[in-house]
Amino acid sequence: EVQLVESGGGLVQPGRSLRLSCTTSGFTFGDYAMTWVRQAPGKGLEWVGSIRSQAFGGTPEYDASVQGRFSISRDESKRIVYLQMNSLKTEDTGVYYCLRDSAMVGYYYYYGMDVWGQGTTVTVSS
Amino acid sequence: DIQMTQSPSSLSASVGDRVTITCRASQDIANNLGWFQQTPGKAPKRLIYAGFNLQSGAPSRFSGRGSGTEFTLTISNLQPEDFAIYYCLQHNSYPRTFGQGTKVEIK
Numbered sequence: 001e002v003q004l005v006e007s008g009g010g011l012v013q014p015g016r017s018l019r020l021s022c023t024t025s026g027f028t029f030g031d032y033a034m035t036w037v038r039q040a041p042g043k044g045l046e047w048v049g050s051i052r053s054q055a056f057g058g059t060p061e062y063d064a065s066v067q068g069r070f071s072i073s074r075d076e077s078k079r080i081v082y083l084q085m086n087s088l089k090t091e092d093t094g095v096y097y098c099l100r101d102s103a104m105v106g107y108y109y110y111y112g113m114d115v116w117g118q119g120t121t122v123t124v125s126s
Numbered sequence: 127d128i129q130m131t132q133s134p135s136s137l138s139a140s141v142g143d144r145v146t147i148t149c150r151a152s153q154d155i156a157n158n159l160g161w162f163q164q165t166p167g168k169a170p171k172r173l174i175y176a177g178f179n180l181q182s183g184a185p186s187r188f189s190g191r192g193s194g195t196e197f198t199l200t201i202s203n204l205q206p207e208d209f210a211i212y213y214c215l216q217h218n219s220y221p222r223t224f225g226q227g228t229k230v231e232i233k
Contacts (some may be wrong), residue, residue: 035222045162045170045213047222061220097169102217111176112217113160116169 002026002115004098009120012088020083020120022098029079030054033101033112036072036083039119040094050101051081066092088124095119128152128216132225138233143204147228149214151195158218161190161199165210173212174199201230 008020022034033056036048049062051072060072071084081098097119102112129152139145149159157177162170172181174190177197187202201208209232214225 044227045164045215045224047215047224050220050222063221111158111160111179113162113215114172114175114181116171119169 002100004100004115004117006096006098006117006120009096009122011123011125013126014088014090014124016088017084017086018088018122020085020096020098020122022081022083022117024079024081024100027100027115028105029074030076031103031105032110033103034072034074034081035099035101035113036081037097037099037116038092038094038122039097040091043094046094048083048096053103055104085122088122090124093122093124095121127221128155128219128223130214130216130223130225132214132228134228135226136229136231138231139204140233141204141206144200144202145204145230146201147199147212147214149192149197149199149225151197151216151218154194155216155218157193158216159190159192159197160215160217161188161197162213162215163208163210164213170213204230206232 003025005023012018033052035050049072051060069087074081098117100115103110131150159177161174164170173184173188178190189200191198212228
């Protein structure tokens, strides 16, 4: 069974840092890009950023709202993707979801966003 | 950046009705669009991928159409468990962008 489990959320003061983890199982982690999405209380879904698979350089992409403050990395041996959040703002408050993004395996393209974690809550408040 | 305009923002319908939700992309995204359902307190679930493909395990009353810039999600024979919020998402390019969401409520 494919599973994504987020951890690391909590209450943090503005300006401080937090690192979220997404532990994966049940699929070939290295084949897939991975994505973080967040949802502020009572609001819609917002893409935060993604990281490509190693086959495509393992490079990250970020939304403009977090560029320069957040960074995404992946540990292939542990099958974990991280979201490092620095200089947190109150508007970063919300539930953060980890998603399995797309994959290219041989000539076959797997459309992504099919598996979501349960989410972890981040509250930025003084 | 690609903007996704989703409409309507909300609708009221009865069990058994047929409803349609639309997403328009500000530029061509081919078929790189998914539809997601979210119920209160839960993570979203993918219903449709690549514009029109039904996710394994999703009920067949859900269907998607479109490519390029205009996409629709149709729910035929609305069931009580379908009252939820629906989102589209384009993953043709970065930044990924979601539609604003459509809340389907009971009339």
